[in-house]
């Protein structure tokens with residue numbers, strides 16, 4: 001099946017040649033039809049620039065953008081049939097909710113009955129039919145974001161672009177709205193691309209996740225494949241791996257604190273690497289303690305964090321630490337370093 005959106009070696013620089021900033025470098029991307037794709041990465045890694053190039057608001061410095069298999073690099077935004085939802089809701093304050101949702105449909109010159117039907121349908125999809133006659137100012141943040149979503153969906157775009165649409169909402173509402181976004185995408189079968197710097201959001205929503213680092217693609221795949229097997233230190237770090245020891249016979253590896261085990265005396269060892277260590281710090285976290293240890297014999301100050309559910313040892317105590325083989329991830333080079 002032709003990907004809905006394809007980027008072929010797309011780059012974008014800002015500024016004059018001497019001190020130009022490479023916002024996006026040599027990016028290849030194929031966005032699968034009917035799926036939820038997320039662009040994930042730290043601030044400034046080029047997520048918004050990528051989205052704006054797909055929408056047509058920013059031109060690539062080089063490379064091609066294909067929509068539905070056809071070269072659309074030079075196609076103006078209004079000819080791309082793309083729906084967008086931004087971090088700020090960008091609703092028209094003087095218009096009612098239903099008129100906000102209908103705006104894009106009217107702009108496309110659809111017949112009045114068609115406009116009414118589709119706007120009503122979109123509003124129902126986000127559960128806000130009862131508020132159709134209100135103005136945006138009389139809605140909560142979460143409700144306004146739903147209206148923005150309804151407005152983008154109403155035009156039946158070939159791709160829905162979402163730029164951190166949940167980042168203005170408080171933590172609880174954000175989690176609720178994630179589920180809502182996923183439901184709307186599934187029910188409509190839309191192809192969606194969401195930009196976020198929140199790994200939990202990306203893991204929960206994505207069929208396909210794309211991790212960017214300084215404008216370059218660092219790793220992509222299904223969350224279930226990427227999360228347990230980060231390919232580089234950058235990705236591991238970004239996904240919450242906190243331990244990066246260099247182990248004899250393994251080289252540089254990554255392991256999550258919740259996978260590091262403190263062995264009680266006499267406990268048989270599972271397959272893995274066992275280290276003698278000294279506890280240096282303990283922090284209470286409610287459901288567990290984070291025990292910080294110094295691994296003796298691993299060279300200067302190899303610090304390891306262990307999320308320990310039981311009673312924690314005290315600073316200064318000698319412990320044995322197990323790094324189970326099943327959870328040791330061998331790291332490749334970061335995309336940048338590899339070049």
Ligand SMILES: Nc1ncnc2c1ncn2[C@@H]1O[C@H](COP(=O)(O)OP(=O)(O)OP(=O)(O)O)[C@@H](O)[C@H]1O
Pocket residue numbers: 014015021022023041042043044045046047048049050197
């Ligand atoms: N119009 C512009 N003019 C100059 N530089 C720009 C412009 N837009 C983006 N940049 C630069 O390009 C880089 C990528 O920016 P972009 O907005 O794509 O990042 P982002 O990943 O969306 O970050 P954030 O998570 O903070 O929104 C940054 O260094 C930014 O300063």
Ligand SMILES: [Mg+2]
Pocket residue numbers: 047048049
């Ligand atoms: Mg951005």
